[in-house]
Amino acid sequence: MNVDKNQHEHAKVWRYIKQLHKWEIYNFEQELEKKTSFAKNNSVYFENEEAQFKKLDLLLRICGGYQTNDENKRKIKVEQLLKKHNDYALTFDNILKIVAIFFRLKSSIPVLIMGETGCGKTKLLKFMASALNIQMTSIDVHGGYTVEDLQRDLEDPLQEASRNPKCTYL
Structure with missing residues (x-):
């Protein structure tokens, strides 16, 4: 579920809770999309230290x-x-x-x-x-x-x- 997009019915509530409690939620979907896109353009994906x-x-x-x-x-x-x-x-x-x-x-x-x-x-x-x-x-x-x-x-x-x-x- 990607709470940063408005695709889920509770996305707005999750963004508010995330902001209220200063939670850093790691987005698996976004990470996969980023890696896939990078690999398509560059053949290999190298992850940074951060x-x-x-x-x-x-x-x-x-x-x-x-x-x-x-x-x-x-x-x-x-x-x-x-x-x-x-x-x-x-x-x-x-x-x-x-x-x-x-x-x-x-x-x-x-x-x-x-x-x-x-x-x-x-x-x-x-x-x-x-x-x-x-x-x-x-x-x-x-x-x-x-x-x-x-x-x-x-x-x-x-x-x-x-x-x-x-x-x-x-």
Whole structure:
């Protein structure tokens, strides 16, 4: 729904609420239109740092990744994360995946992530763990990997999680 256009019956009300509360609403439709148009004209779309900053800020606000209400400290955190992960493209698709995984973990719902080799599963989870201060243990599962191997590899992380029940582990 694009609240900046008058196509929705509640667009006027949303614009008023947005202005009243000084909300910055990120417009998925507008972003897609802009990228598509740019790619048509230039063959490739390169996202600027400001757009990545806004997306990471949105992710941290949704998932409670900020440890402070101080806007300067929040800005510094986003800048540090962008610098640390300068090779990671934070897309809206990835934001949605991270949010879905995060809230499932917080609700004690198991998450299974599958995909082709090299599709970005580990990269997404490492970025998520870094951005949201989550302890992560990575296990390489491959052909010949047995249930016994998995049980052995999970012993230490499970003991650590038992010792620190208030922490989130990935």
